[in-house]
Amino acid sequence: MPSDISVSKTPSSLNSGGFCEDDECLMDGDTASPEEISNLSGAVSMLLQGIGENPDREGLLKTPERVARSMRFLTRGYRQNPEELLKKAVFTESYDEMVLVRDIDIFSMCEHHLLPFFGKAHVAYIPDGKIVGLSKIGRVVEVFARRLQVQERLTQQIRDAIQDVLNPKGVAVVIEAKHLCMVMRGVEKLNSVTTTSAMSGEFISSPSTRSEFLRLIGA
Numbered sequence: 001m002p003s004d005i006s007v008s009k010t011p012s013s014l015n016s017g018g019f020c021e022d023d024e025c026l027m028d029g030d031t032a033s034p035e036e037i038s039n040l041s042g043a044v045s046m047l048l049q050g051i052g053e054n055p056d057r058e059g060l061l062k063t064p065e066r067v068a069r070s071m072r073f074l075t076r077g078y079r080q081n082p083e084e085l086l087k088k089a090v091f092t093e094s095y096d097e098m099v100l101v102r103d104i105d106i107f108s109m110c111e112h113h114l115l116p117f118f119g120k121a122h123v124a125y126i127p128d129g130k131i132v133g134l135s136k137i138g139r140v141v142e143v144f145a146r147r148l149q150v151q152e153r154l155t156q157q158i159r160d161a162i163q164d165v166l167n168p169k170g171v172a173v174v175i176e177a178k179h180l181c182m183v184m185r186g187v188e189k190l191n192s193v194t195t196t197s198a199m200s201g202e203f204i205s206s207p208s209t210r211s212e213f214l215r216l217i218g219a
């Protein structure tokens, strides 16, 4: 097992819900203890042996720890609280037209094969007295994307978090993504793109609002 493991945060920075409480961790930090990295590295080492590799050959010596840290990064959304993130930048404003953040890059991992899916998210809401800092929309997308996912659930979780914190007149989320489990293995459909949507409030009740949103994202 690697002996030179440094950690950016101790488990004591986690609250009772398992989420990080301080700002750095809420945004980007990791909370891995040496023991967690060590356990994960051990599992990767077994995986290497399982595919017939020799984890002790030179090129693979540091791979278990690298993969452990990489997996922690790719799943860091489990340790971040999306609602707390959004609440950090909620402002009172009378603006009541649609706010749309388009073309947000997403990288997630399918829970079936642990392979990436990636693409764009488009997120809109219609404020009802409260707006949110624009970057927080991208951050909330990131929190849910950095977990093992299916695209449908990812889409709904983003909608629900924004709806719950802002209580706006409506939220709309569309995700367009390419799944590597359908591209580099399995059915091997290189150009397939999956689109999912989740909406609430006026995006459901008002066909013109929904159409405006779909037109603005070029759907």
Ligand SMILES: Nc1nc2c(ncn2[C@@H]2O[C@H](COP(=O)(O)OP(=O)(O)OP(=O)(O)O)[C@@H](O)[C@H]2O)c(=O)[nH]1
Pocket: 110, 111, 112, 149, 150, 151, 152, 179, 181, 182, 185, 186, 187
């Ligand atoms: N609905 C949905 N399905 C997904 C997502 N990511 C991967 N999948 C699918 O999950 C399914 C798992 O099906 P299984 O038959 O259990 O697994 P498999 O034998 O590896 O399937 P193939 O990919 O068809 O080879 C596959 O159809 C994948 O395409 C996602 O985000 N949403």
Ligand SMILES: [Zn+2]
Pocket: 110, 111, 112, 113, 114, 115, 179, 181, 182
């Ligand atoms: Zn998959």
